Amino acid sequence: MTAVWNAFLVHPVINLLVAAYGLLSDFGLAIVLVTVALRLVLYPLFVTQIRSQRAMQEVGPALAELKQKYGKDRQKMAEEQMKLYRERGVNPAMGCLPLLVQMPILFAFYAAMLQMTYGLGGGIGGEIAPLTGAQFETIRWSFIPNPLEASEGLDLTARWLPWLSAGLGATDPIFILPVVAGVTQLVASLMAQPAAQPKNLEPQARMMQSMAYYFPAITIFFAAQFPAGLALYWVATTLFQIVQQYFVTGWGQLTRWLPFLRGIPTPADRALALGQREAINEVERDMGGPAPAAAPAPLSEGSEDVQQETSRRRGRRRRRR
Template sequence: MGFFSAIGSFIMTPLYYVISAIMVGWHELFTALGLPADSGAAWALSIVGLTLVIRMLLIPLFVKQIKSSRNMQLIQPKVKELQKKYGHDRERLAQETMKLYRETGTNPFASCLPILLQMPIFFGLFRLIDQAAKNGEGRGVLTDEQAQQFQAARLFGVDISETFISAGGDVGVMLMAAALVVAMTVTTFLTQRQLMSKNMPADALSGPYAQQQKLLLYVLPLVFAVGGVAFPIGVLIYWTTSNLWTMGQQFYVIRRNPAPGTPAATAKAERDKARAARKGLGPTPEEQAQEAAAAAEAEAAARRAAARQQPKRQTRSQRTAGGRPAQRGAGPGGATTGGSTKAGAKPATKASKKKR
């Protein structure tokens, strides 16, 4: 156990310093703005500020997640073709699928990166608050005095260091903790639902990637709902704020840069068309009708021209002669050539017989 504790301490100690430095920095700012240093409002707002800083640092990973999710959606038809072709050979199917991922630059696990990278921060904040709440001990740059302030800090008459299961019958703590657990669960569900309903094409909703997303849609909120009763109120504030940030950030990206073939893409095209019409940059409805009528007339004219260019039907004699029409050009000495020579030979023969 000592070995694993040393590894855990080696990983978590830098996080304690980073997390506590950001949180204490926000606390000093709000204290300078007039909030009491030992108030729950100052510490709760410090946790919100910590959340905003962490999420801003994760924006590059979020962009990578969106791109990877879009690629996963767009290659679903190809994945289905591979499943039809190599469905009988699981090993070959896996090889071809991984090859497709490499060629398209797609990482099927990239959608989990922001959550996975937040987990150490989440545990670091949890331990920081837990130790401050239980023992009044600071970690990182959080001093023992500040930890004791946090331990006694109250927000709306509730200790923000308490949890639902450790409320000891305190109705206020239980109500606030339960409300934040519900908020955390609902925002987690809506974040996943927003991505599936707005930014996934129809053919991507039936593949293995869609099944994975549907599983996460219902499993993650359930995990947070069950585990949330053991989280301090301060940690619940962090996670709910993080989910709200994700929803807003995702809404902005989906609205401005949706994946092709999705409901969000259709809505964006309609907004762009309406905006162009309002600014006079695009055709008016009357002009659109005129363009449609002109296009229909052009198409009809093309069909008529194609009908006029059809080859003429051949006569029976022409088909018998190999399908070539008779040529009436004159040959040497005034004799006709081609089919005319043959046609004129028979009357000449009959005339010679009469003379004889």
Template sequence: MIGAIYNEILYRPLANILVFFYAAIPYHDLGLSIILLTIVIRLLLYPFIAKQMKAQKQLSAIQPALKKIQDQYKDNKEEQAKKVMELYKSKGVNPASGCLPLLIQLPLLIALYQVFRQVSDPAYFQTFLGQLYSFVPHPTSINPTAFGFINLAHTSIVLGILAAATQFFQGYVMTPSSGIITGEKKVGTPSAGDSFQKALQMQTLYMLPIIIFIFSIKFAAALPLYWVTLNVFGIIQQVVTKIDTPYI
């Protein structure tokens, strides 16, 4: 039951959009088709990503008030937690909203991996064709070569490096201490809570690109191409938009 829902909601739509782009693009370039599919995905995810960016700006804006509560109730953790929740509620802050884009992207990533594997591997191609809608062109074959020189059915260290590098830069842009999204850099001596949060951010900033690089060189190059496009488009959105809505 769950598998059927997953197939109809995620796998089939992604597969059909990819083939639609492949059939519509002159010279039928799979790499360009993946880039267009990734942009569509990023645009669909943007409302959730915008909420994440908004939450980061809100959290940054209430840091002085949050630190005041932590100092005032440092010996009464229960009252401290109560006051923090009251502050969040009064300012309309939802700290958990930053996790939503990640939760949405995980099943998307799994579905995309399956789509990329089946579309570029002759052993799975007939099964893949069976997932196409009747109004979508049914190609007799799909050329896995992107831009005339990258075989997306094989691994690519270059794309793996680009995926890791763009992920690192996007993580840096999203880090509140960079000041790029929040509009200001933190100064002064950080509290214990700030230090823990910063340490966690730094671990994510450096570890996630490493993880992405490892996955990128283990799987077909179609996957890191998706990551590179997703990251580059995300960086552009984050830097240009910045969401200038007043939150406080």
């Protein structure tokens, strides 16, 4: 099993890191480059996850109504719940798919950091003996050049992180990277939550809201125990996620902590406003014509009527696709 794990995940990560190291001559920058490349590959899964999470939050009020109506009849409740999911184009399982893909990559990075720090045959707690050119040759992909001499060890330092004098294979002695990892995780978690929460949140949505505050603390704890290179990977991947969320979902719940962000529109805000306007136009067409001339009420992301109609509109689009 270990041989399969190494062959399909750990050794590919090592090859990518060494290839990036050969280009940049800095192991820290190599970690950042490989992280960005992996995030770009996983971008479609990220969009699927965010859309699934938002869709689940949008159907929260409707699910609460079903529970009040069919709470004692579990079979009927399950049937109506699946019917609602089909109508809105919601697939609850899709929100978990990116996590199932990212976790093996995280563990592979951890194992790769250990093997690059203690050698292919070494283990944590032993004497630090960075991966040599001869060791890398045994797992090297044929199209990747070997930047190391046979007896030369990999330089695990990052010149732009001077406090990590022992290299990225050791833990961060003053916990800067673990704290930064926790803060960026908090920002990303808050941005993943809608700015306007439904009045009646489903248990799953409430749990996700709570994890937005617990997970950063867990991140700091584990990042402080593991090699600094793994903490750097987590910082890089979370910063990239924040940039993605800026374009896909906007500021989200981050505006509750930083109110000045409400005055800074994002591409996601403009897309949401356009979607709400399309939903209103469709309602007007269904009613046989435009609504009577009157001063239009400003569109608000927190408007339940607009949110519900937008959700129905998105559900129809998903079914067409």
